[in-house]
Amino acid sequence: MMAAWLAQLDEWHEEDEFERIVDAVFAIPQPERGAQLTGHLARALNNLGRYGEALEQLHTIAEGDRDAIWHYRGGYAYYYLRRYEEAVQALERADELSPGDEHLQRLLAWSRDRAAKQQRSQERARQRAAKAAASGSATGISVEPPFAGMDLSGFWQDSDYSRQEYVCEAPTDELIASIEAELGYKLPASYIALMKTQNGGIPVNDCFPMEEPTSWSPDHIAITGIMGIGRDKRYSLCGELGGRFMIEEWGYPDIGVVICDCPSAGHDVVMLDYTHCGPDGEPEVIHVDQEDDYEITFVAENFEAFIRGLVHSDVYDTSEQDKQDALERVRNGAFSPLLAELCARTGEPDKLEQQIRAICLRVVEEKGSFSFHADERSYLMYDLQFWLYTGCYPDTTREQYLARYSEMIAFGGEFGQRGYAPGFVSQWLDERLQQGRIIETVGILSMERDAAERLLEQVAAAAS
Template sequence: MRDDLLVQLQEWHEEDEFQEIVDAIQAIPVEERDYELVNHLGRALNNLEQYEEAVEQFLTVAKEGTGDPLWHYRIGLAYYYLEQYAHALQAFERADELDPEDEDTLEFLGWIRSKMEEPSESAEKPVDTVPSVSEISIAPVRASHLEAMGFWNDSAEAADQYVLAPPTDGQIESMEEQLVFKLPTSYINMMKLHNGGVPHYRYYPVSQVEAAKKVRVEIKGILGIGREKAHSLGGQAGSRYIIEQGGYPEIGVVLCECPSDSEIVMLDYRESGNAGEPEVVHVDKKEGCKITWLAPNFETFIQGLVNEENQPANLQGAL
């Protein structure tokens, strides 16, 4: 049955019947769609010029696509037509590393580099963007930039529970010593702009192969660097407290609280070591502390957050 479907999908692709592909795959339950089907869906969405939806689909199989040049090519194409040239460049550069001298990849690389050399007419304007799967550092920019883009929900309650003054280098070093883990540079840079808080964008899609009961994870707040607030990394209800009192696995640092007291999002250092670049995972205590992989790094996680309407955070220029 599945082989017949794949043959049909390819026939529809060759006949430019892209909506047929989308309808057929979307009729399949999310948990039953494998890597190949999601790639067919993303490619069809690209061909229908539904680029944001295509990126969202490709991101659900990001883990499996790491070593696949075609996956990087296809998500890079979506970024290109969304005019997210920095993201597109990284995707196509990775595709070129995996499949050197592919003519289509080289052609896009030429176009992207040319576009990036052009002066931007909207340098001062926020531009709608989509989550990036690339390893892009969060560059230091004005705090007002993030605020203007509406990423943070700076209600009185959120500020009281989470938000601290920007951390000094000494405070960062002290926190890393206490936690025994080196915090990601991208996380530190973001906290220097807005140290902890409640984002408007609180949902993250779960990788297709990881999804069981959940298709997305909801967070309640992001812990900042400090000890003054209970909901901060070193606070009374911070990372060490949550791990020790909640019986969570000793794999790293608690990054986000979730609405459910039995769930958290963590920086996972098992693969990288204590001084390396951690992955981001979800841990569910009700499921026997089941660990679900979310993102390869902090910046990808932040850029992948969406709101209730499934719209991505507008982080152009800040990520």
């Protein structure tokens, strides 16, 4: 009986039916579950993001301390609860009991890195508090005038795009007060001072050196623009695509003010972080990475230090090396598990893999990077991924497809782009629906038959 139960739970796990696992195990009285069923329950809760509940269940297993899997699942939960030191302890114990597991080693390395970063953040907070106490200031705000000795006359780029999307009218005291009231935070004096030179825009120097790696680069971050104090421009603090939008719609942490967008098209931002200083204090500047579970990385002690530290992108011009790295990934990188599965089900996986690599090599040669946008080859690859996916999963809705799109190539591991702009994918899908090349029937998407036949011909021609 127990063997059948465990086989069923394993099957549901492989099918990502985590809610079914939770419901089934919770239906059994706790005294009757035993360690194995409880372990399955904890794993399912982890996969559903219910990490605190997973820990509660693990702690009901008395013999768990001698089990490597028990410690691994606990370490996994601690990691995603950002309790990194506890994650390290649990994963080190799991490694002692069952050494050599690749997934465990990777999560342990991440946990150690995050624990060290967390300790550095706590130390900065202690130093900041000590500095404020020593100066007699509750906020630590400098008494020096902002940007003393710094020439800001050449700080901003001038372009039609900047004026259209970023640059607001000069901020009045009334506007500043109303924006601060809407945001719930007092803006730094240095931020206001810079906005009075030009209220938002694209800086000439758009990179900041980093001591810790981020998703963008191991040694720096890049920004697209700095948001002005206003509401009228799309990229202003309270504009259509401004700071409040990024917090409310994209899920960025509500710990301050988003001030810079980045070239990743929304997948990372720069923020003012008021966590340690309160809404009226002097915030730190942080980088927040949406693709890494909103990981926070310290950037600068304050906004003025951030602006003074910006450097030109020429300092980090690695375009030729980036292109060669992308070519190597496309030629030899392993397909993601999902893409490999989809290709295998066509019956000619080797042929299709060669065609995909050939098309993507041409993308990299032309663009210098492995990225899809709104051009002809990108649309061909969007079409091909859709045809592959819906051929294997025919009952797919728009929401389901867009949710799984990134698992094929965008974040496909070795053969992956390491990022994408969801807006391009949505735009492609809307156009294909309008053209009739993709059909939606009772919410289910499929490729029109003639369009599918033409697609295979187009793929063969593009790869030749």
